[in-house]
Amino acid sequence: MSEDLKSRVKLLCGVYDPETLPGEPFGGKVLDFLGALAKAVRREPGAEAYTDVAAFGFWCRRANLLRMKESLGLAGERIGLGLVFHIAPSNVPVNFAYSYVLGLLAGNGNVVRVPSKEFPQTELLCRAIRRVLEEEAYEEIRRATSIVSYGHDKEVTDWYSSICDARVIWGGDETIETIRQSSIPSRCREVAFADRYSLGIIRPEAIRDMDGEALGQLAKRFYDDTYLMDQNACSSPHLIVWLTDQWQGTEEEKEAAKDRFWQAVADGAGKYALEPIKVSEKYDRLCNFLADTGDEAEVRRCGGNRLYRVLLKTMKQPVDTYRGIFGLFFEREMEGLEELAPAVTKKVQTAAVCGVSREEVVRMVLENRLQGIDRVVPFGETLSMELVWDGYNIIDQLSRRIG
């Protein structure tokens, strides 16, 4: 890297010119390093104040990494590609660390661009990473790591893009378009995480049959899926589909089950910082939806402005246009998954389920030859990072198999 470019980049961890370092996925040294990192993160003063930092520390424990490896079932002899260039999104503070770990696990050296916007979480995590990298045992990893921040500087992006073997772009369609203006070598791979849409599927009897404690747990998990990220993450559900195929009670009891769910969600969202500007934006989004739609809809508020329910009596638009924010949810009754299938577009990423099995949803995708739905998870896990994400097996994407 030229001195000129160096002067435009802020080095947070590792070195300016990282070495290309292909290695076996889940290599012993890497697992040791990550295990040490998990401990260092948890020991970092102030970390406990940030649930996202704590969750990262918990996620990269050795035992969890091995569990994920098991479930992945890697086939054949594999080796990392060499050097991976990661572009992290600007408003999910800890995402850069996950991306870095994925690059390491696949067996690569890594350049990670963190956003120039400063988050306390970035600083905390970088401090922990630096601390572990300084240990002599991990010198090799240090020399293959470059965590940097820089502004909108195409020349810097051009440079990193020209030397990498794979490029990972987070942050949605606009970012992908911007970054793609910097070309990559012809054999270079690219994993781009585009804008996605997610939904939830619930059978009302599952709610009816829950005791208060279980319902409270569900509400808490639903909060983590949605409010925690302002309902603005790709995997945050916007639409709840109520499956009535197995419902045996009366119409009133069914409505009561739905009300019970939303009331629990509103109660669980009591700690959400509902700033006036968010209410203003959410109310505006609601009014725009009402004016735009040709759908029949009824709006119900729950817990004041904390939660808006939009009950769709028709659904004439592609499913991914029913998009909420700050606790604005659409809901629609359907008689079975066959009714949902035609509405699922390519944009749909995660289906969070309750009272519905993963197998049922997977079968719907296969039988109906759908292009959407890359994940089926229980509520509360929509944001958990996995090695298979957005339909990619990321370890496979960032390594090669020797045939």
Place this chain on the structure above:
Amino acid sequence: MDYVDILALAPYGIGREEKEQIVAERLSWLTAHHREHCADYRKITDGLGYKEGAKAGSRDIPMMPVRLFKERELLSIPKEKVFKTMTSSGTTGQQVSRIFLDEETSRNQQLTLARIVSEFTGQSRMPMIIIDCPSVIRNRAMFSARGAGILGFSMFGSRRIYALDDSMKLNVEEISAFLEKYQGMPVLLFGFTFMIWKYFYQELIRTGVKLDLSQGILIHGGGWKKLAGEAVSREEFKERLREACGIQRVHDYYGMVEQTGCIYMECECGHLHASTYSDVIMRRMEDFAPCGVGEKGVIQVLSMIPTSYPGHSILTEDEGILLGEDDCPCGRKGKYFEVTGRIRNAEVRGCSDTYEQK
């Protein structure tokens, strides 16, 4: 009650109960009118659960978020009836509100402004100095908030001059000659708060020019946002102007292009007043419940004027505090309040559209 009859009522002479009756009746009528003539408005109010015919108080009238006027073309008249389109004066790159007026709404705005302002200036017109540059009103096809304000207030002037030239330079000689000519007579000054501060007050200080405006009445609006950086309070603004040019009577007003005409004038006690023709409700943002006296909330503005666009009940993004009703020491009836600022931008989380904005 027709708007003509409402306008015949004294601007600050109606007490709480009578006012509520007038407001509720007129706003319910306007709501029904716009539901009939504006499809977007009908769909929104249907979705929000508005029931026509049900007895509605002023607080039950559905509110349109102010941003909606930036995002959509909302009008209740056929396009060919649009007499003029007003826009808010957003900075470049920002979306601006577009407000569509027919002759009736435009005329009622003018008449209302006249009723309100003459309570402070008296009935007769007077020599007027506009503290702005003449080019602001030259393009009449699109009225910016600044141009509309100047044109609206121009009717109070018998003779008018602009204090600034088109390069924003202060015309000291012309102003001095004007003041000399009308010596001893009350003179009206009008302009936007920030422009007055930057191009008039600061220029007087810089050049050391002394103007005698002891007979002047200054009316200014447009908000304090741009002055926040200079930490000038309303009190200090008055005080410094008094020192610089002897002006005694200074009235701020709160208003917006979305409800032109119905401005909220500052009285001698420093309070902003709702006139008979409009009203304010401070809303708690956790549930939109009306705030009590002394409690900060987001300002909802109600105007009894607009028939050409559905802007009779708007939720702004300004924060304010209701100070009281019917009992301001200045003697005017109606609600009085203060504006404390704009609601702050939040840091939105999530992973869509996340490449940093420049």
